[in-house]
Amino acid sequence: MLYKQIEQNKRKTLLLVLLFVVIVLGAGMAVSYLGFGDLWTGSIIAAVILLVYLPVTYLSASSQVLRMSGATLASETTYKQLYHIVEELCIPARIPMPKIYIINDPSPNAFATGIKPEKGAVAFTTGLLNQLNREELEAVAAHELAHIRNYDIRLMTITIALISVVAIIADIGTRMLFTQRRSSNKKTHPAVYIIALLFVLLSPLAARFVHLAVSRNREYLADATAVEMTRNSLGLQNALRKISASNLDVNKARKATASLYISSPYSNQRKKQKTSWFSTHPSLESRIERLGRM
Template identity: 45%
Template sequence: MLYQQIAQNKRKTVLVMVGFFLLVALIGAAIGYLFAGSAVGGIIIAGIIALIYMSVIIGQSTDVVMNMNNAHEIHSAQEAPALWHVVEDMAMVAQVPMPRVYIIDDPSPNAFATGNNPEHAAVAATTGLLQIMNREELEAVMGHEMSHVRNYDIRLQTIALALAAAISMLVNFAGNFWWFGGRRDRDENDGGWGILAIVGSILLIMLAPLAATIAQMALSRNREYLADAGSVELTRNPQGMISALEKLKTAQPMKHMAPSSSGLYISDPEENGHHRWYDDLFATHPPLDARIKRLEEM
């Protein structure tokens, strides 16, 4: 069951990432067609912009994300002994380098991992998490985060964040360019198909941010299931992960966090245990009850 779940979620992740890159290409084609009459040229420009965003964000991901979430780094076990030693133990079990460790001053229990790769990873935990979790539960949470590090989820989420930012920039550019009269004059020979292509391009550009958000959320949900299973693999203690998730169900939303990094956290920092019928599509995380059920089935 454990390894089947890991394989299934990896396949889903590949599909989501392919969809992300196709979306960038389609937006580029739409913008190129509308404003320059060249879909291919638009695809090339969109690809270049996406690569620039990816290189910048990946290169500075840890500092950027930690600053966005008001996290401060600790440099020794004396500052937070329980957290430091648990992170150290879980990194050793996962066979990844010891990540940088951060604390977020927030009463809501939560945690996340970020970075470019295991050699440049960082984990953060809120003061609320450290207050309510016992040793086994804290190990489960950090095992979850070490699974994100070991499986390169931190890089995938960073790439998704960069692609979503690139898509937003392209859409904003298209809107501003259109507003200021930058659209090309329609060829009289375009005919009905030309009009249809123009309308389709406009609709694609308008709906692109929503599609990017849904893709980013789908990626996050798949990786959360995988990290839960990975935590069980590392700790050999499914009950620790189940107990930790049960406590997260009663958590209040975080007070200070960056919405764009919601998908990095172990549970939705804006909603936490609250679940609505449409969350399966628009949530960054699977319902906690569904995650607990999967662990119980193991």
């Protein structure tokens, strides 16, 4: 059941990423049709924006996330147990030892960052370290290392960049509707024109939904990978219960980075009984139910 879930999650993620590509290309073609009367000019503009924006986001994402969260590098002498746990888990994870950061915050939570295992980093709040026992802390650390091992941070960084690109393209398309008159020799079919208009207006929302779906799917995959590494699903189940029971928000969490945390950094989101299209994480019940089947 464990390996079956891992494979299913990987297939779902691939399909979602392909859908993301379709949205980006579709937005470019829709803008092109509305503004220039063809299907390729806007696609070229979209490609240029993507080639500029994606590398900038890709290279700076990790440092930005750590800086925004207020994370500081953990001292190995002060956090000896934490270092030992992470070091031991790196063996079954088959990844290099990541840098360990501490966030001075009473809300129990954690996240991982790093576009590849060689540049991985994991951050734990002081609230998490104070409230979890060793078994539960090991499960959380395994979950975060799973994100690094599975290249989830790279994937989420790319999808965040794609959301921004879609938003920029949609903004260009909206401005064209009000500022640019199409020449009379550019004939457009009314039905196709309406479809293109709707695509421009709705593509940012669609891109956001796909990003959140990818985020939720990667949480399931990280849960399954963590159990594969620790051979213990109860530790992660208990850790998730304690994290979700907290009424505290992570003080320096941002909406743009909320999907990186092991559980939503906002208490009102953690309390939801069901997963919605706007959720960055699956509901606690669905995660524990899946963990119980492993």
